[in-house]
Amino acid sequence: MNVAILGGTGPQGRGLALRFARAGIPVVIGSRDGARAQGVADELNAQLDNAATISGEALRDAVTAVDEMVILAVPYSAHDATLESIRDLLPGKILIDIVVPLADGDPKKVDMPAAGSATEAAQALLGDEVPVVGALHNVSATTLNHLDQPINCDVLVCGNDLAAKEKVIELVRHLDVEAYNAGPAVNARCIEAITPILIRLNISKKVPFTHAGIRICPPGS
Amino acid sequence: MNVAILGGTGPQGRGLALRFARAGIPVVIGSRDGARAQGVADELNAQLDNAATISGEALRDAVTAVDEMVILAVPYSAHDATLESIRDLLPGKILIDIVVPLADGDPKKVDMPAAGSATEAAQALLGDEVPVVGALHNVSATTLNHLDQPINCDVLVCGNDLAAKEKVIELVRHLDVEAYNAGPAVNARCIEAITPILIRLNISKKVPFTHAGIRICPPGS
Numbered sequence: 392m393n394v395a396i397l398g399g400t401g402p403q404g405r406g407l408a409l410r411f412a413r414a415g416i417p418v419v420i421g422s423r424d425g426a427r428a429q430g431v432a433d434e435l436n437a438q439l440d441n442a443a444t445i446s447g448e449a450l451r452d453a454v455t456a457v458d459e460m461v462i463l464a465v466p467y468s469a470h471d472a473t474l475e476s477i478r479d480l481l482p483g484k485i486l487i488d489i490v491v492p493l494a495d496g497d498p499k500k501v502d503m504p505a506a507g508s509a510t511e512a513a514q515a516l517l518g519d520e521v522p523v524v525g526a527l528h529n530v531s532a533t534t535l536n537h538l539d540q541p542i543n544c545d546v547l548v549c550g551n552d553l554a555a556k557e558k559v560i561e562l563v564r565h566l567d568v569e570a571y572n573a574g575p576a577v578n579a580r581c582i583e584a585i586t587p588i589l590i591r592l593n594i595s596k597k598v599p600f601t602h603a604g605i606r607i608c609p610p611g612s
Numbered sequence: 613m614n615v616a617i618l619g620g621t622g623p624q625g626r627g628l629a630l631r632f633a634r635a636g637i638p639v640v641i642g643s644r645d646g647a648r649a650q651g652v653a654d655e656l657n658a659q660l661d662n663a664a665t666i667s668g669e670a671l672r673d674a675v676t677a678v679d680e681m682v683i684l685a686v687p688y689s690a691h692d693a694t695l696e697s698i699r700d701l702l703p704g705k706i707l708i709d710i711v712v713p714l715a716d717g718d719p720k721k722v723d724m725p726a727a728g729s730a731t732e733a734a735q736a737l738l739g740d741e742v743p744v745v746g747a748l749h750n751v752s753a754t755t756l757n758h759l760d761q762p763i764n765c766d767v768l769v770c771g772n773d774l775a776a777k778e779k780v781i782e783l784v785r786h787l788d789v790e791a792y793n794a795g796p797a798v799n800a801r802c803i804e805a806i807t808p809i810l811i812r813l814n815i816s817k818k819v820p821f822t823h824a825g826i827r828i829c830p831p832g833s
Contacts, residue, residue, distance in 0.1 A: 499795065534831055543829045547809065571819065573809045574720065581805035588768065588794045588802060592828060598792065600830035607813060608764045609821035610755055 393417040394562065395453040397473060398465030400431045403489065406535020407462065407527070407566075408435055408445050413538065414565040417444040421453025428453070438538070454480045460562055462487045462527075463513070467502075468495075470509055474516050481521045485555045487562075488513045488579075489527040491586040499591045501584045510549065510579035522555035524548060525579040526563060526570070528586050531593075531602040542566060544604025547573035547582045571607060614638040615783065616674040618694060619686030621652045624710065627756025628683065628748070628787075629656055629666050634759065635786040638665040642674025649674070659759070675701045681783055683708045683748075684734070688723075689716075691730055695737050702742045706776045708783075709734045709800075710748040712807040720812045722805045731770065731800035743776035745769060746800040747784060747791070749807050752814075752823040763787060765825025768794035768803045792828060 394411055396404045399420030408418045412435070420435075422428035428447030435445045446456075454461055454477050461484050465473050470490050490509040494500035506512035510525035517523060526548045534540055546563050548570050550556050556572055563570040573582060585605060593601040615632055617625045620641030629639045633656070641656075643649035649668030656666045667677075675682055675698050682705050686694045691711050711730040715721035727733035731746035738744060747769045755761055767784050769791050771777050777793055784791040794803060806826060814822040 500798075531831070537831075540832055543831050543833050571813055572816065574812050577721075578805070578809055581802050581809060584799070584802035585806075588799055589828070591795050592792055595793065602831045604829045604831075606827045606829045607810070608825045608827045610752070610758075610764050610823045610825075611761055612764050 392460070392562070393419065393457045394460040394462060395419045395421050395457040396462045396464050397421040397450055397453060397477070398463065398469070400427060401464060401466070402532035402536065404464040405431065405435060406532050407464065409438060409538060410535060410566050412439055412444045413441065416565055419453045419456045420445060420447045421450045422447065423450060425449035425452060451477055451480060454484070459484050459558070460487060461485065462489060464489050467492045467509065471512065471516060474513055478517055481517060484521065485558060486513060486517060486521055486523045487527070487559055488523055488525050491528050491583045493587060499587050499594065501587055503580065507577060508579035508583050510576050510583070514551065514576055522550060522552035523576065524550035524552070524555050524559045525576065525582060526559050528583050529589060529605055531604060533602045534604070542568045542604070544568065545606045546570040549573045549576055549578040549582055551576050569607070613681070613783070614640065614678045615681040615683060616640045616642050616678040617683045617685055618642040618671055618674060618698070619684065619690070621648060622685060622687070623753035623757065625685040626652065626656060627753050628685065630659060630759060631756060631787050633660055633665045634662065637786055640674045640677045641666060641668045642671045643668065644671060646670035646673060672698055672701060675705070678705070680705050680779070681708060682706065683710060685710050688713045688730065692733065692737060695734055699738055702738060705742065706779060707734060707738060707742055707744045708748070708780055709744055709746050712749050712804045714808060720808050720815065722808055724801065728798060729800035729804050731804070732797050735772065735797055743771060743773035744797065745771035745773070745776050745780045746797065746803060747780050749804050750810060750826055752825060754823045755825070763789045763825070765789065766827045767791040770794045770797055770799040770803055772797050790828070
């Protein structure tokens with residue numbers, strides 16, 4: 392198993408690359424600039440003790456370098472254009488959309504696309520041939536990059552293809568987090584919108600911590 | 613402080629009535645049928661050891677009986693009609709909307725109103741004179757009615773009137789739960805939609821528990 396992370400030079404992508412590589416899963420960081428991707432990969436490998444397994448490529452090369460799992464971790468403003476630039480390479484693969492449509496200039500708000508959510512927009516753009524799975528929206532990039540900290544967040548996984556969701560859940564559990572099937576792609580309207588609520592709490596002076604996550608809690612807990 | 617619970621004869625309303633009364637806050641259950649409301653109040657009082665403080669009234673009488681706090685806990689199908697029937701009595705009070713717009717016949721889905729969420733629909737219907745605060749959507753009715761169990765869920769509170777939200781947060785904390793200001797009323801689109809995701813997990817054979825809640829988790833937890 393290996394994984395491409397498009398937008399892997401950003402904070403969320405870097406943190407995920409570190410965590411997956413540490414778990415023994417080879418990572419290919421994809422960026423518009425392949426040399427920059429390789430530079431970030433070198434930097435991240437230096438942070439890891441184990442035989443480093445992060446490489447860097449231009450976007451299209453990153454997609455073709457992996458078997459199946461492609462994570463889209465670009466800023467929302469680049470969401471559709473990035474997908475357009477790689478869509479012909481995606482059939483046979485699973486697109487894991489972690490993008491949150493934060494409002495321009497206000498990370499406490501979402502500005503949902505007409506399709507309802509980023510995950511639904513990706514599925515509409517890619518068509519039925521490529522399963523899109525929404526996941527990892529609510530995990531703090533800061534926490535991801537602090538490898539000494541556990542991830543204080545469960546992962547809500549949504550999408551219309553059950554088999555693809557189950558594969559993503561298996562992948563995500565390598566990060567030592569719980570992951571749940573949270574229903575069809577339409578539920579991304581809720582799951583993506585949890586992130587600005589967490590960002591609001593992180594900014595709030597009334598909440599005694601930052602980088603909050605959410606957890607599903609059984610009764611009595 | 614006292615509180616009216618409209619739709620207080622339903623499972624969510626009963627559980628909240630028991631928990632508030634146990635915390636020493638007098639509760640007036642409101643129902644279309646005042647005699648039925650009083651019958652349920654008697655039944656609930658019998659479950660409580662302390663000097664019982666639950667009474668029952670017809671809807672309009674329940675609203676006029678309390679100082680400020682009116683909880684709307686009716687099924688979604690009765691949401692707008694119930695508000696129409698009491699709207700003239702609400703100025704000077706706070707309407708706490710806990711209704712989740714579950715889809716007819718499928719509690720794993722929301723069927724959001726044109727306004728975006730039940731909380732926003734209530735605010736539009738009542739006008740600016742009455743602050744509407746969304747809260748308590750995600751707490752399991754089953755857990756609420758098991759008084760020996762703690763509430764395994766934080767409460768996300770939203771609305772456009774900060775002072776009203778702060779009063780509701782104070783009220784909700786009497787239930788021994790954490791409550792957070794989760795932003796403006798528009799965030800009810802997310803918060804209300806968390807409930808069917810929890811219901812889906814509760815139904816799932818792959819999740820080893822039912823009646824799940826959600827919690828905001830600090831780093832390292």
